[in-house]
Amino acid sequence: MKDAMQYRQARQRWSTKNRRRNRILTLAAVLCTCGLLFFANRFADEYQIRILNMVAIYITLAVSYNLINGITGQFSLEPNAFVALGAYSSALLTMTPMEKGMNFIIDPCAPWLAQICVPFLPAVIFGGLMAAFFALLMGFPVFRVRGDYLAIVTLGFGEVIRVVANNLQTVTNGPLGLKGIAPYTDLWWTWGLAFVTLFVIIRLVNSSYGRALKAIRENELAAESMGINSFRHKLLAFSMAAFFEGMAGAMLAHLITTISPMLFTFFLTFNLLIIIVLGGLGSLTGSVIAAIAFTWGSELLRAVEEPTDIFGWFTIPGIPGMRMVIFAVILIAAMLFWREGIMGRKEFSWGWLFGLVPGGKQKKSV
Amino acid sequence: MALLESSNLTMRFGGLTAVDDFNLRLLPGELVGLIGPNGAGKTTVFNMLTGRIRPSSGSILFHTDQQVNIIGLKPNRVNRLGIARTFQNIQLLPELSVLENVMMAWHGRLKSPFWAPIFGLPSYRREEEAMIEGSLELLDRVDLLDLVDTEAGNLAYGQQRRLEIVRALATRPSLLLLDEPAAGMNPNETNDLMRLILEIKQDFSLTILLIEHDMKFVMGLCERLIVLDHGVTIAEGLPEEIRRNEQVITAYLGERRRADH
Numbered sequence: 001m002k003d004a005m006q007y008r009q010a011r012q013r014w015s016t017k018n019r020r021r022n023r024i025l026t027l028a029a030v031l032c033t034c035g036l037l038f039f040a041n042r043f044a045d046e047y048q049i050r051i052l053n054m055v056a057i058y059i060t061l062a063v064s065y066n067l068i069n070g071i072t073g074q075f076s077l078e079p080n081a082f083v084a085l086g087a088y089s090s091a092l093l094t095m096t097p098m099e100k101g102m103n104f105i106i107d108p109c110a111p112w113l114a115q116i117c118v119p120f121l122p123a124v125i126f127g128g129l130m131a132a133f134f135a136l137l138m139g140f141p142v143f144r145v146r147g148d149y150l151a152i153v154t155l156g157f158g159e160v161i162r163v164v165a166n167n168l169q170t171v172t173n174g175p176l177g178l179k180g181i182a183p184y185t186d187l188w189w190t191w192g193l194a195f196v197t198l199f200v201i202i203r204l205v206n207s208s209y210g211r212a213l214k215a216i217r218e219n220e221l222a223a224e225s226m227g228i229n230s231f232r233h234k235l236l237a238f239s240m241a242a243f244f245e246g247m248a249g250a251m252l253a254h255l256i257t258t259i260s261p262m263l264f265t266f267f268l269t270f271n272l273l274i275i276i277v278l279g280g281l282g283s284l285t286g287s288v289i290a291a292i293a294f295t296w297g298s299e300l301l302r303a304v305e306e307p308t309d310i311f312g313w314f315t316i317p318g319i320p321g322m323r324m325v326i327f328a329v330i331l332i333a334a335m336l337f338w339r340e341g342i343m344g345r346k347e348f349s350w351g352w353l354f355g356l357v358p359g360g361k362q363k364k365s366v
Numbered sequence: 367m368a369l370l371e372s373s374n375l376t377m378r379f380g381g382l383t384a385v386d387d388f389n390l391r392l393l394p395g396e397l398v399g400l401i402g403p404n405g406a407g408k409t410t411v412f413n414m415l416t417g418r419i420r421p422s423s424g425s426i427l428f429h430t431d432q433q434v435n436i437i438g439l440k441p442n443r444v445n446r447l448g449i450a451r452t453f454q455n456i457q458l459l460p461e462l463s464v465l466e467n468v469m470m471a472w473h474g475r476l477k478s479p480f481w482a483p484i485f486g487l488p489s490y491r492r493e494e495e496a497m498i499e500g501s502l503e504l505l506d507r508v509d510l511l512d513l514v515d516t517e518a519g520n521l522a523y524g525q526q527r528r529l530e531i532v533r534a535l536a537t538r539p540s541l542l543l544l545d546e547p548a549a550g551m552n553p554n555e556t557n558d559l560m561r562l563i564l565e566i567k568q569d570f571s572l573t574i575l576l577i578e579h580d581m582k583f584v585m586g587l588c589e590r591l592i593v594l595d596h597g598v599t600i601a602e603g604l605p606e607e608i609r610r611n612e613q614v615i616t617a618y619l620g621e622r623r624r625a626d627h
């Protein structure tokens with residue numbers, strides 16, 4: 001060893017063994033959030049709780065979407081499709097035969113489906129698995145061929161899902177959608193899923209697998225030449241993202257209790273695209289921050305769609321859909337002038353936080 | 367028994383025959399130079415040997431005693447068999463740290479499945495620790511230890527070239543292909559590089575095939591040379607023989623004359 005001292009220092013910095021402090025701090029932060037949720041559950045009104053639920057669902061969606069778009073660098077436009085898959089398949093599983101009978105008034109529910117009724121958790125997991133299954137099915141041919149087919153194929157898939165949901169009367173109840181889905185989703189479920197998603201994806205991204213995904217993003221030629229099977233890793237990232245998006249869809253269905261094909265248009269994907277671009281493509285921290293800001297912001301922006309009174313002189317009539325225009329402008333502006341987004345590709349770390357405090361010790365942490 | 371044998375390897379791009387009937391036989395432990403004027407087809411040979419492009423015709427066998435056929439394998443498979451390369455125009459991951467650039471080359475050999483790091487299984491943690499340790503040792507060899515946290519894109523040119531070499535080593539190859547490793551280096555760096563190549567060849571029991579334009583470097587280092595011109599092998603032999611070969615001199619002079627115009 002030429003440089004024993006330097007070696008020891010580098011070894012120390014990068015070792016996985018001294019991450020205990022960070023783990024304790026992270027656990028503390030999670031517990032704090034749980035405490036806040038407990039209070040929210042007790043004292044917040046219905047509207048506030050709904051926003052908190054949506055924040056958690058958007059965090060789940062944005063972080064998973066960023067895994068394939070930002071971390072792996074494969075531009076895709078799929079979330080609405082996988083959310084729809086998760087929402088429909090879980091809702092159909094939790095509905096009792098009687099509820100199905102009340103919903104399917106035009107055509108009766110398909111016999112193989114009519115009698116099925118399972119508890120919420122298995123239904124949610126099944127929703128995720130359905131999405132992951134279709135991701136594998138799509139990813140297999142798409143990742144085999146070179147080029148940017150993923151965006152087009154996923155965009156098309158979203159439309160196909162919608163058309164199928166509209167026309168498969170005996171399974172999805174067509175344009176009528178499903179009503180009276182049991183409202184199982186509460187803050188614990190949505191935030192529980194958000195934490196599990198964050199935990200799994202952060203662990204994956206910080207592992208050797210995450211390095212491989214980033215290598216594929218930065219230089220696929222080099223990654224493959226160094227023995228990384230880019231096909232398999234793209235499939236992994238894509239189906240994992242789909243899995244969590246499907247589960248988020250299940251949460252959504254049991255939160256709003258009424259779903260129809262109309263709900264899963266491209267707008268959902270568009271919103272998520274804004275979130276991950278604003279947060280920083282490739283930064284999970286950025287996705288979390290942007291998901292919170294976006295959900296909150298879009299509630300505040302409801303004001304622009306309502307009539308506004310200016311000093312009592314005259315009234316500006318509310319313009320429905322104005323929020324979407326504003327979001328589109330924000331996205332274009334961010335793409336043009338602020339490509340890095342809030343976080344670029346940087347991530348939050350406890351070491352960074354301590355570095356901010358004067359006298360705090362700077363320590364590399366993951 | 368040869369480590370690698372290619373016969374009648376031909377690569378056509380449309381009407382252009384970039385490599386024509388290339389025959390190569392590499393014995394274990396050899397250090398062979400592949401030279402020739404610009405556009406002779408040298409990099410194309412590397413691309414065929416590593417699965418980057420599929421030859422129009424011909425065969426490539428790795429470990430001739432086991433008859434491992436390389437044609438049609440994807441680059442990552444070829445690398446896993448034990449052939450690693452560096453690139454003429456450097457192909458690092460510019461936004462990742464120096465250490466991550468080396469650790470990434472370990473990934474193809476990782477045994478733990480993707481859920482092992484998610485559940486924090488000890489088997490994965492052991493592999494990751496070994497990865498860090500091995501990468502730091504490699505970086506120490508090429509004096510990049512003080513730069514482990516630097517983004518690879520911020521390294522000086524010579525450092526990037528050295529990083530590419532250790533990254534290739536991290537995949538544990540038995541055959542190393544170096545595409546113009548000394549390009550853009552000053553004489554001091556070139557000397558260090560010659561020493562490094564001999565050192566790693568010894569320590570990792572490598573067979574090396576290298577492309578280089580710097581004649582002093584090639585003549586000083588290689589045991590045997592192959593000369594390509596317009597895709598055709600025009601000479602093969604010991605450095606002294608090549609130096610005196612009429613055809614080779616003409617090929618290079620021709621190039622110089624072309625360049626003068």
Ligand SMILES: Nc1ncnc2c1ncn2[C@@H]1O[C@H](COP(=O)(O)OP(=O)(O)OP(=O)(O)O)[C@@H](O)[C@H]1O
Nearest residue numbers: 379382384402403404405406407408409410411454
């Ligand atoms: N993918 C490709 N498609 C079309 N033509 C190619 C391709 N790759 C190489 N060529 C052509 O094949 C010929 C040989 O190129 P190659 O890169 O192998 O030369 P080289 O010997 O490495 O030259 P240099 O010393 O300049 O690196 C050149 O005429 C080049 O333009």
Ligand SMILES: [Mg+2]
Nearest residue numbers: 408409410454
């Ligand atoms: Mg070349």
